[in-house]
Amino acid sequence: xxxxxxxxxxxxxxxxxxxxxxxxxxxxxxxxxxxxxxxxxxxxxxxxxxxxxxxxxxxxxxxxxxxxxxxxxxxxxxxxxxxxxxxxxxxxxxxxxxxxxxxxxxxxxxxxxxxxxxxxxxxxxxxxxxxxxxxxxxxxxxxxxxxxxxxxxxxxxxxxxxxxxxxxxxxxxxxxxxxxxxxxxxxxxxxxxxxxxxxxxxxxxxxxxxxxxxxxxxxxxxxxxxxxxxxxxxxxxxxxxxxxxxxxxxxxxxxxxxxxxxxxxxxxxxxxxxxxxxxxxxxxxxxxxxxxxxxxxxxxxxxxxxxxxxxxxxxxxxxxxxxxxxxxx
Amino acid sequence: xxxxxxxxxxxxxxxxxxxxxxxxxxxxxxxxxxxxxxxxxxxxxxxxxxxxxxxxxxxxxxxxxxxxxxxxxxxxxxxxxxxxxxxxxxxxxxxxxxxxxxxxxxxxxxxxxxxxxxxxxxxxxxxxxxxxxxxxxxxxxxxxxxxxxxxxxxxxxxxxxxxxxxxxxxxxxxxxxx
Numbered sequence: 001x002x003x004x005x006x007x008x009x010x011x012x013x014x015x016x017x018x019x020x021x022x023x024x025x026x027x028x029x030x031x032x033x034x035x036x037x038x039x040x041x042x043x044x045x046x047x048x049x050x051x052x053x054x055x056x057x058x059x060x061x062x063x064x065x066x067x068x069x070x071x072x073x074x075x076x077x078x079x080x081x082x083x084x085x086x087x088x089x090x091x092x093x094x095x096x097x098x099x100x101x102x103x104x105x106x107x108x109x110x111x112x113x114x115x116x117x118x119x120x121x122x123x124x125x126x127x128x129x130x131x132x133x134x135x136x137x138x139x140x141x142x143x144x145x146x147x148x149x150x151x152x153x154x155x156x157x158x159x160x161x162x163x164x165x166x167x168x169x170x171x172x173x174x175x176x177x178x179x180x181x182x183x184x185x186x187x188x189x190x191x192x193x194x195x196x197x198x199x200x201x202x203x204x205x206x207x208x209x210x211x212x213x214x215x216x217x218x219x220x221x222x223x224x225x226x227x228x229x230x231x232x233x234x235x236x237x238x239x240x241x242x243x244x245x246x247x248x249x250x251x252x253x254x255x256x257x258x259x260x261x262x263x264x265x266x267x268x269x270x271x272x273x274x275x276x277x278x279x280x281x282x283x284x285x286x287x288x289x290x291x292x293x294x295x296x297x298x299x300x301x302x303x304x305x306x307x308x309x310x311x312x313x314x315x316x317x318x319x320x321x322x323x324x325x326x327x328x329x
Numbered sequence: 330x331x332x333x334x335x336x337x338x339x340x341x342x343x344x345x346x347x348x349x350x351x352x353x354x355x356x357x358x359x360x361x362x363x364x365x366x367x368x369x370x371x372x373x374x375x376x377x378x379x380x381x382x383x384x385x386x387x388x389x390x391x392x393x394x395x396x397x398x399x400x401x402x403x404x405x406x407x408x409x410x411x412x413x414x415x416x417x418x419x420x421x422x423x424x425x426x427x428x429x430x431x432x433x434x435x436x437x438x439x440x441x442x443x444x445x446x447x448x449x450x451x452x453x454x455x456x457x458x459x460x461x462x463x464x465x466x467x468x469x470x471x472x473x474x475x476x477x478x479x480x481x482x483x484x485x486x487x488x489x490x491x492x493x494x495x496x497x498x499x500x501x502x503x504x505x506x507x
Contacts, residue, residue, distance in 0.1 A: 001493060001497065001502050001503070002465060002493070004502055004503065005461070005465045005493070005496065005501075005502055006465050006466070006468070008442060008445075008446050008501065008502075009370060009446060009461075009462070009465055009466040010466065011442045011443075011446075012370070012442055012443045012445075012446035012447065013366045013369055013370060013466070014366075014369065014375070014443075017362035017363070017365045017366050017369075018361075018362070018365060018375075018379060019358070019361050019362050020357055020361040020365075020379075020382065020383060020386070022353070022354035022355070022356075022357035022358045022361075023354060025353075025357050025383060025386050025387065025390070026353055026354055026357075026390060028383070028387060029386075029387045029390035029391065236455070268456070269454045269455060269456040269457070270454065270455075271452075271453070271454040271455075272451070272452075319454060
């Protein structure tokens with residue numbers, strides 16, 4: 001069978017594999033390095049040094065290798081305020097994004113109508129990472145947002161939320177801008193939708209998590225009704241560090257030891273969404289990651305779990321069965 | 330799949346004493362076609378394959394002087410597979426080809442085989458797909474595959490076994506005694 005597989009793989013691969021130009025590849029790498037150093041020089045003035053990791057200095061003969069820039073700590077950016085302004089009283093814009101040193105999402109922990117216990121609030125907020133790298137890239141994403149569309153907003157209804165982005169600058173200022181959908185926010189003279197500001201932030205944070213290895217695990221309580229907080233977490237990257245299983249209205253069941261290990265293994269190796277008969281047994285898993293997220297996986301008709309996002313194209317199946325986790329209906 | 334731990338040496342860059350590894354440019358010239366073929370099996374698309382190889386090589390360039398010369402190939406492959414498994418972005422989803430790929434009509438044998446192989450590989454989780462490509466296309470041993478992916482040999486065996494079961498069920502492979 002394996003010989004058969006070898007033969008099929010070799011038959012399938014095109015004969016005309018392209019050869020990369022090695023000098024072009026090396027040149028592209030040097031240019032990428034120079035762009036990264038220019039971006040980090042702007043960051044250096046405002047970086048909080050606590051917990052920063054410095055990588056080795058390398059000097060190579062004949063190559064323009066230089067010291068690697070210190071990795072900023074995304075958990076050390078200024079904290080969100082204790083109270084977020086109501087939508088009616090929130091700022092309606094900010095000026096230029098020049099001089100940004102960090103951007104942090106401040107979630108509306110009471111958006112569902114219930115305020116979580118103090119310990120849970122602290123655990124959520126302390127565990128959230130902020131954008132501290134490639135802030136020029138974030139500014140570029142914001143500049144690319146389409147102008148605010150009042151016609152689109154006239155046709156939809158919006159749940160109010162006080163969720164905001166906190167912008168910190170190198171002159172010591174911090175500003176809060178709301179990210180509620182259909183709230184027009186003026187950024188450097190351009191009106192954009194607050195929701196798309198949040199999207200730009202999450203995309204930038206997603207890219208930062210790929211580049212910045214700093215982690216801080218969520219260590220707060222887990223229950224079956226977690227506070228929904230926007231996150232760029234996705235199967236295959238973050239590690240699951242704790243989880244509870246939930247069946248209907250029953251109390252949460254902690255998943256530990258080899259069970260937690262099976263969940264982490266499946267989370268790290270997702271597969272495309274599976275097509276099965278939709279039977280909702282009311283089983284789900286609420287898990288904490290090593291980046292401070294709390295995520296929810298929903299049981300599906302295939303007896304495994306779905307990780308669903310706003311865009312169905314990004315949704316995946318986490319291939320561990322509810323039976324493997326001891327969560328039979 | 331876990332982020333791989335790079336194999337690094339603390340030695341200074343070798344200067345022609347017989348134990349130095351290939352130069353970056355020399356490696357790219359010699360190996361990029363082979364890397365592209367593996368990348369094509371992983372991604373199912375010519376342009377994505379080229380992007381994947383290029384991105385992996387750009388990452389490796391930064392650390393080239395510190396890579397153990399005896400482990401260059403494993404290091405580059407690990408970087409490529411890690412990049413591939415990290416590419417959970419919108420533009421990399423929808424990997425099952427629903428139309429005939431442009432290259433299916435071009436160079437190479439039976440386009441039906443190509444479509445069948447790509448569809449079968451797309452049904453595998455990314456980790457299993459990477460093991461299949463390294464073990465059965467690149468013909469790496471279990472130990473070499475484990476080193477390339479930064480996983481244990483036991484995990485390579487179990488991933489391979491699960492992948493073969495799935496490929497047999499998919500109809501791509503016939504049940505034989507081998």
